Structures are given as structure tokens and as C-alpha cells.
Amino acid sequence: MTDILDDAVRLANAWPLHESIESFEANLARHVPEGLSGNSLNRIYRKMIPRWHFAMLNDVARNQAFSSALQALTRSGDLVLDVGAGSGLLAMMAVRAGARAVVSCEVVEPVTHIARRIIEANGLADRISIVPKRSSLLTLGQDLPARADLLVTETVDCGLVGEGLLPIIRHARAELLKEDARIIPARAKVFFSLLESSVIHRINFAKEAAGFDVSLFNRFSTQEYFPVRISTWDHALLSPPVEALSFDFRHDALEPQTVRVSVTPSRSGVVHGVLFWFELDLGGGILLSNAPENLSSHWMQAVQGFEMPLRVEAGRPLCAEINQGLTSIHFALTP
Ligand SMILES: C[S@@+](CC[C@H](N)C(=O)[O-])C[C@H]1O[C@@H](n2cnc3c(N)ncnc32)[C@H](O)[C@@H]1O
Incomplete structure (x- = not known):
């Protein structure tokens, strides 16, 4: 069974995008022989989406720090790029801080569907677009209307660099940001x-x-x-x-x-x-x-x-x- 679930995860990571979380789950069900029981769906999600998301979302000091930094550094009218949407939290914080629009990219497809729903439920769908792509594949003029004024990214692991923070910022600076763009984190x-x-x-x-x-x-x-x-x-x-x-x-x-x-x-x-x-x-x-x-x-x-x-x-x-x-x-x- 575990092999079948591993295969389903591999397939899911390579599929073309789905319209919704329901069509994503229906497609998964077609690839698990006896259909997706609640249990096997949950096991697939566990393989795709690490559990640290929950501890991270409940880290009050982290959330407050990013919210305060966005309040301090966002200027009204900013176009903000958020790399690594997760639940959409930092994108919503950026709007609360005065951003005109936020483009938020996320590489794990089911996460993007739920981020969109969370953003809709919080009444911010007209200001935030979730792009289901790795940041290095974002296209200027398509995914991101223009070079952004501010980058926010919390792609940080316990040793700082393991989740890709350095290449993410380097690529964004070269391809996706204005020359004088502000970056959170700064240092x-x-x-x-x-x-x-x-x-x-x-x-x-x-x-x-x-x-x-x-x-x-x-x-x-x-x-x-x-x-x-x-x-x-x-x-x-x-x-x-x-x-x-x-x-x-x-x-x-x-x-x-x-x-x-x-x-x-x-x-x-x-x-x-x-x-x-x-x-x-x-x-x-x-x-x-x-x-x-x-x-x-x-x-x-x-x-x-x-x-x-x-x-x-x-x-x-x-x-x-x-x-x-x-x-x-x-x-x-x-x-
Ligand atoms: C640590 S979480 C942060 C989520 C959210 N920004 C927050 O602070 O609550 C990082 C997220 O970035 C995504 N991610 C990592 N590297 C990425 C990249 N290069 N492009 C798009 N998403 C990425 C991961 O899948 C994960 O959902």
C-alpha cells in the first residue's frame, strides 16, 4: 500500500494542474486501486505537505514578526511578491499592511487550492493571486504583471538555507524585483x-x-x-x-x-x-x-x-x- 501511495504522490507532483482541490482528489482516487479511503488520502497529504506547517502557523512570535515587518516596510500601492504561499498568511498580512496587490507562488499544488480558499474566506481574493509554480518558473508579464516593489519569503529552515532561501532571493532579485525593491527578510x-x-x-x-x-x-x-x-x-x-x-x-x-x-x-x-x-x-x-x-x-x-x-x-x-x-x-x- 505504501508503494502505491508513493507512486500516487510522484504522479500528483507531475500532473497538469487541476481546477480545484476536489478535482485533484478525484484524480488521486483514480490512481489508488481500491479508491481513496479517508485514510489513504490523508497519508498522501502527509507525504506532500509536512506537518511543520501547523507548528509554524501557531508560532505567534514568528507571525507577529512578519506582520510587523510588513507593516513597517510595505508602502501603499506596492506590488508584493510572496514566495512560498503556504496558507496565504504572509500575502494576507501584506494586504493588511497596504499592498495594492500580492502575487504569491507555491510549488505544492493542493496547498495552492487551499490558500485560495483561505484568501477568499478572508475577503481578499481581489488583491491576492496564488500562482501554482516554483518561484524560479514565474514569468514576468504573465504571472507577475511587473517587477515587484517588495519581496517577502519565509522559506527558512532550522539552518537558514536548506529550504532554498538564497537561490530564491537571488533569482527574484535578478528576474522579478525592481532594482530598489525591499526584501523581507533583509539580513x-x-x-x-x-x-x-x-x-x-x-x-x-x-x-x-x-x-x-x-x-x-x-x-x-x-x-x-x-x-x-x-x-x-x-x-x-x-x-x-x-x-x-x-x-x-x-x-x-x-x-x-x-x-x-x-x-x-x-x-x-x-x-x-x-x-x-x-x-x-x-x-x-x-x-x-x-x-x-x-x-x-x-x-x-x-x-x-x-x-x-x-x-x-x-x-x-x-x-x-x-x-x-x-x-x-x-x-x-x-x-
Ligand atoms: C515555510 S513555508 C511558509 C508558508 C507561508 N509563507 C507562511 O509564512 O506561513 C514555505 C512554503 O514555501 C513553499 N516553497 C518553497 N520553495 C518554494 C519556491 N521556490 N517557490 C514556490 N514555493 C516554494 C513550500 O512548499 C511551503 O509551502
Whole structure:
């Protein structure tokens, strides 16, 4: 059954667009042999639409921050581009802040149908158009009537760049925005600390099991960062936070880069990885962060583990080399 549902998701992602959520679901039903029971439809939706949407929609601080930034930066008469509509929330906030019109694109088709319904239910259908496309495929003059005055996008994951924020903004700046367009978020920084946590290490690496050496299995360990709610794991931070990366989304090239910074352990111990997080400056002085002390953010922190833990001494500096790709951040430590 799972294979059939996976096939249905693959098909659905490649289908031409449907008129409504009902015709999308009817088409799905034709591709699940015994018809779509409520349960199998829900399983398909679970594969297409991550559950974090709900935690995100209920993150009051996040919502308030985006709403305040839009109030501060939207000028009446603006044409706003919203990349990644989701429920349509930021598009509706932009209208409330005075935008003349909002074009909001979204890559997951069923999400676009529901966003339209939400916008209609909130009486804003005449000001917001939902375009069912990836932002890189938007056509100026068709999907977007003219270059936009303001871009808003919340395509941000726990490590800032994994959902495509950098290529999304870079492409929008080149193809979809006026030269002096405002961008929300305006800037971001990434901070990291050295992380000691054998329990977190054990969720991604193995060495010995029941007396057998199983370390070759680490070939399959996750090498990129992954989300952890750090407050829920036994751990120690062996260094104060260090700034790893800094972005100005309006002016920087937003290309891959390698940065080297010094990090001095404040405690001796064993480094199992790095813990990192972002600080977003949405503009107008409005900050949003998933720093470890922010327990209510729906964003967890990012961890990148090292297969070979590294013993460090308090006061003896290390070099951290940070390789930032378009959608990745990778740390390496050398004495
Ligand atoms: C983190 S959610 C934010 C949703 C909404 N803007 C909000 O803040 O509540 C990001 C949404 O962007 C969509 N998305 C990601 N990259 C996209 C792209 N390049 N073009 C269009 N949609 C994208 C995802 O499918 C997801 O629905």
C-alpha cells in the first residue's frame, strides 16, 4: 500500500494542474486501486505537505514578526511578491499592511487550492493571486504583471538555507524585483557553538553493538545538518556562540563561500558536532531567531555531527572552516 501511495504522490507532483482541490482528489482516487479511503488520502497529504506547517502557523512570535515587518516596510500601492504561499498568511498580512496587490507562488499544488480558499474566506481574493509554480518558473508579464516593489519569503529552515532561501532571493532579485525593491527578510546571521552530546552523536553514528564493530554503517550517517530541539537532549555547549556567516539579502551575491573563523572552547570536553542557529533581521529592526534559549520557536536548532569526536581544551583555539553552498552549510574543525 505504501508503494502505491508513493507512486500516487510522484504522479500528483507531475500532473497538469487541476481546477480545484476536489478535482485533484478525484484524480488521486483514480490512481489508488481500491479508491481513496479517508485514510489513504490523508497519508498522501502527509507525504506532500509536512506537518511543520501547523507548528509554524501557531508560532505567534514568528507571525507577529512578519506582520510587523510588513507593516513597517510595505508602502501603499506596492506590488508584493510572496514566495512560498503556504496558507496565504504572509500575502494576507501584506494586504493588511497596504499592498495594492500580492502575487504569491507555491510549488505544492493542493496547498495552492487551499490558500485560495483561505484568501477568499478572508475577503481578499481581489488583491491576492496564488500562482501554482516554483518561484524560479514565474514569468514576468504573465504571472507577475511587473517587477515587484517588495519581496517577502519565509522559506527558512532550522539552518537558514536548506529550504532554498538564497537561490530564491537571488533569482527574484535578478528576474522579478525592481532594482530598489525591499526584501523581507533583509539580513541574516548564522551562529554556532561547539557541541558535546554523546546522546545526539548516537542518533547519527554507531560504533559497537552487542560486541560487534558496526562502524562501517556510518557510511549512511547524515552528513548535512538536521534539526534537534537542543533543550530536550543532554548536552553541553563547549564554546560561546561564534558568528559563522552573515548575509545582506539586498546587496550580497548570495553565492557559495568558504569562511574560516577561530573558536575558543570555554570548557574542556569532547566535541561531537556543532550546534547552529540563525538570527533573521526582517527589516525595520525586527529580529527572529531559533537560538537555543528560544524555547517557543517552532524552528528547532541545527546540528551537524562529526563521526570522529574531537577532544578540546579550554582556552586553546580551533579553526572552524564553514563551507556554505546554495542550500547547505558544512563545518569542519582543525586544531
Ligand atoms: C515555510 S513555508 C511558509 C508558508 C507561508 N509563507 C507562511 O509564512 O506561513 C514555505 C512554503 O514555501 C513553499 N516553497 C518553497 N520553495 C518554494 C519556491 N521556490 N517557490 C514556490 N514555493 C516554494 C513550500 O512548499 C511551503 O509551502
